[in-house]
Amino acid sequence: MRLLLLGGTEFVGRAVAEAAVGRGWEVTVFHRGRHEAPAGVRTLLGDRTAPGGLAALDEDPGEWDVVVDTWSAAPGAVRDAARLLRGRAGRHVYVSSCSVYEWPRPAGYTEDAPVVDGASPDADLTDYARDKRGGELAAVDAFGADRSVLVRAGLILGPYENVGRLPWWLNRMARGGPVLAPGPRDLPLQYVDVRDLAQWILGTAEQGLSGPYSVVSPQGHATTGELLEACVRATGGPAELRWTPPEVVLEAGIEPWTQLPVWVPPGSDLHDALHSADVSRAVAAGLRCRPVAETVADTWRWLTGIGGTAPQRPDRTSKGLDPAVEAKVLGVARGV
């Protein structure tokens, strides 16, 4: 198989590139050259936001079985590349997001749930949900619904994460001492390991699938307890989890999801939306999810290998809890 990745050098795209190289595919990545490309790929350089920025793609004689686009800003970049490539690539896979579903999303929502309106392939940068929906519309406009896959990923974790969720928890555990663990311990989570997502994306291309898919682990694959306990084990055990009721966390003014990454309170709209999707369609299309302990251990190995400071995308807010707030909620002296 011949794969063209628009992107391919940071987190999700990198995992797709590495998985494809691992399958013996011919891989071309198109990016600006600010991040190093994975081993074994051919590189084309250009800036998708600059006039004439697609020249290297335009002039390249390449043809591909599948193009995967990870773009997540104004949808015009998806539109322009997809129009350029529609006659030279068999299938288009757009890495979208569950954020395209309208809010609130009832627990158990499927791909039939309504999506945000007001999005357009030609829109300027708006908000994340509309940018992603605009990217979906751009992909389908150019390739047609039968040649497009819309990968509505939920939370993505794993090595090379550049959003700062699992890296924050791992660094917090490594610092040791009492750790505010937001309860309940058995709260079900949904996320997808970036490498499982990558393998699934390649599988959709091989099987010739199309249409929208919500992609995270089935509910019940992991709980908050399993995730945080895996973090304690991976980092060598200096941390002591202090399970704290969700009401106490919320009363302290702590923001779910961002200040305590991954966690949202049980029974809330947030939990319905972020950890309660029905992913039967992705599972039927081959989604396989590795154990949470493996995701955590491999992410810690990667993070320590780069000195403990995770890369941070400039277009996402930073994550994590102020140690003083944590200590106050736990009623312990800071630094203990």
Ligand SMILES: NC(=O)c1ccc[n+]([C@@H]2O[C@H](COP(=O)([O-])OP(=O)(O)OC[C@H]3O[C@@H](n4cnc5c(N)ncnc54)[C@H](OP(=O)(O)O)[C@@H]3O)[C@@H](O)[C@H]2O)c1
């Ligand atoms: N993280 C999550 O939990 C989550 C959840 C749901 C969905 N998603 C979606 O997953 C995707 C994440 O993908 P990723 O960013 O990790 O993919 P990636 O393909 O690994 O990285 C982004 C790529 O874009 C290139 N790039 C950036 N600006 C460019 C420009 N102006 N012109 C050409 N290339 C450019 C970068 O390389 P250079 O810098 O070298 O140009 C890099 O190769 C996003 O679409 C996001 O919306 C994420």
